[in-house]
Amino acid sequence: MTKEIYDITIIGGGPSGLFAAFYGGMRQMKVKIIESMPQLGGQLSALYPEKYIYDVAGFPKVLAQDLVNNLKEQAMQFNPTVVLEESVQNVEKNEEIFELTTDKNVHYSKAVLITAGVGAFQPRRLELATAQQYEGKNLHYFVNDLNAFAGKRVLVCGGGDSALDWSLMLEPICPEITLTHRRDKFRAHEHSVEQLMNSKVSVKTPYQIKELIGDGDTISAVVLENGDIKETVEVDAVVVNYGFISSLGPIKTWGLDIQKNSIVVNSKMETNIKGIYAAGDVCTYDGKVKLIASGFGEAPTAINNAKSYIDPNAKTQPLHSTSLF
Numbered sequence: 001m002t003k004e005i006y007d008i009t010i011i012g013g014g015p016s017g018l019f020a021a022f023y024g025g026m027r028q029m030k031v032k033i034i035e036s037m038p039q040l041g042g043q044l045s046a047l048y049p050e051k052y053i054y055d056v057a058g059f060p061k062v063l064a065q066d067l068v069n070n071l072k073e074q075a076m077q078f079n080p081t082v083v084l085e086e087s088v089q090n091v092e093k094n095e096e097i098f099e100l101t102t103d104k105n106v107h108y109s110k111a112v113l114i115t116a117g118v119g120a121f122q123p124r125r126l127e128l129a130t131a132q133q134y135e136g137k138n139l140h141y142f143v144n145d146l147n148a149f150a151g152k153r154v155l156v157c158g159g160g161d162s163a164l165d166w167s168l169m170l171e172p173i174c175p176e177i178t179l180t181h182r183r184d185k186f187r188a189h190e191h192s193v194e195q196l197m198n199s200k201v202s203v204k205t206p207y208q209i210k211e212l213i214g215d216g217d218t219i220s221a222v223v224l225e226n227g228d229i230k231e232t233v234e235v236d237a238v239v240v241n242y243g244f245i246s247s248l249g250p251i252k253t254w255g256l257d258i259q260k261n262s263i264v265v266n267s268k269m270e271t272n273i274k275g276i277y278a279a280g281d282v283c284t285y286d287g288k289v290k291l292i293a294s295g296f297g298e299a300p301t302a303i304n305n306a307k308s309y310i311d312p313n314a315k316t317q318p319l320h321s322t323s324l325f
Contacts, residue, residue, distance in 0.1 A: 006032045006081070008306050009100055009109035011088050014042020016280030016295030017115035018071040023300040025078020027307045027318060032107065033080055034100065036087040041068035042117050047244075050146040051165055056292055067292075083107070089250045091276070098275065111306040114263060114271075114278040115299070118246035126157075126240050130212050134219050138237045139212075149174060155222055155233055157181070157209060158241030164188040166239055167201045178202045178233050180209070180224055204231070212238075248282075259284060269302035275309055277302040 008024055010017045013035030024031040039045050041064075044053075049065035056062060086102040091112060093099075100107040123141035125131060131139060143149070143166060150173040156163050159181035165188075167179045179196070184205050186193050196203065210225035219238055224231045248261055257264040257272040262284035269277045279302045280295035288294070308316045 003106075003108045005097060005108045005110065006030045007109070007310055008032075008111045008113055008303070009034060009098070009107055010113045010115055011100070012042065012114065012116040012280070012282070013037070013040035013082070013084075014115060014117045014280065014295075015044065015067070015071055015292050016117075016299045017042070017113075018068075018075045019296050020113055020115060020279060020299035020303055021075040021080045022071075022078065023303045025075070025080065027303060027314075029303070029307060029310075031078065031080035032083065032109065033075075034083045034086055034088055034102065034107065036085065036120075038085050040072055040082065040084070041065070044068050047142040048162065050143060050169075051162070052169065053292065056296075087250075091254050093273070093275065096275075110275070110310040112276045113269075113299075113302050113306060114251065114276065114282055115280045115295070116248070116251065116282045118244065118281055119248040119251065119261070120246065123240070123244055124242035126209065126212075126242075128209065128212060130214075133216055134212060134214065134238075138218050138235075140237065140239045141241075143239060146170070146173070149237055151175065152236035153234060154178070154237045154239060155180065155235045156239045156241065158243075159183060159186045159188065159205075160241060160243060161188045161192060162243075163241035164192040164196050166241065168192070168195055168199060171199055171201055176202070178204060178235075180204045180207045180233075182206050182208045204233075207231070251282075262288075267301075268305040269298055270305065275306075277306055 007029035009032045010020050011034050013033045021031050021033055044064035045068050051064050052061045054061050086104050088100050088102050090101040098109045098112050153176040154170055154174050156167045156179045167177050171177050179201050207224040207226045211223035212219050213221040221232050221234045263278040263282055265278050265283045265285055269279050271278055279298035281290045304316050307314045
């Protein structure tokens with residue numbers, strides 16, 4: 001059986017990977033996406049499909065899953081090959097062709113673009129002995145269906161953008177929303193903090209969760225503690241937004257220059273291995289800002305330079321899309 005060789009294989013099917021697939025199609029490249037999850041969309045689909053995103057150019061606000069659906073529609077115009085539920089374990093160069101070995105197959109490509117986001121991720125869990133028994137019941141680490149909380153008293157825990165965004169999004173559909181954070185200051189964007197302080201959300205800082213009260217299946221109340229002060233909040237659901245623990249996993253063994261869990265690239269999105277590029281949250285360089293919008297700029301930069309790498313006669317700077325359609 002002859003091995004099928006692609007021009008570029010994109011590792012990771014999140015926003016940056018999907019936009020890179022579209023742009024590869026624009027450059028008439030033969031594109032493959034390999035994604036370890038059962039669906040495309042990365043963290044947007046897996047963790048907060050119903051959360052609004054506010055910092056994508058051209059969208060005053062957009063639901064995460066709506067953005068993913070639009071990105072998929074855009075990318076699929078050029079019919080890239082999509083491989084789901086395969087995790088790339090090793091990448092090795094063999095006579096100018098990269099062999100990408102997954103947990104199920106071997107794939108072949110002239111160039112590789114890594115858009116793996118934060119790598120493998122899992123939520124930071126509530127460090128209470130009783131917490132695990134409520135997980136998957138009414139203790140949540142992310143929200144898949146906003147309407148599932150309608151009419152409920154919800155306690156949101158955390159001080160970052162996700163905690164504040166969920167509190168503000170749940171406020172209109174819930175009779176009581178309480179937000180608790182262990183510090184007085186929030187890590188969220190200033191505008192979100194201002195919205196929170198002008199909302200009906202009950203803010204309790206600096207408090208930590210001391211105890212979950214329930215019957216083993218359902219949490220009915222949470223005890224909050226601030227030094228010697230204790231307060232009990234009756235709840236129907238608890239949403240914990242303490243962030244995520246991420247790991248690059250096998251990527252760390254591929255010989256790439258890695259700093260602080262990110263792949264170092266230059267202004268062409270090139271890694272230290274010729275023919276391997278990185279874009280989106282997985283990469284780093286001086287002045288890097290980790291936003292979806294940044295990945296949307298880095299993806300076409302990587303694709304255009306990969307195009308020149310595999311075809312030295314190709315222009316790095318293509319025509320504008322308005323000239324192509």
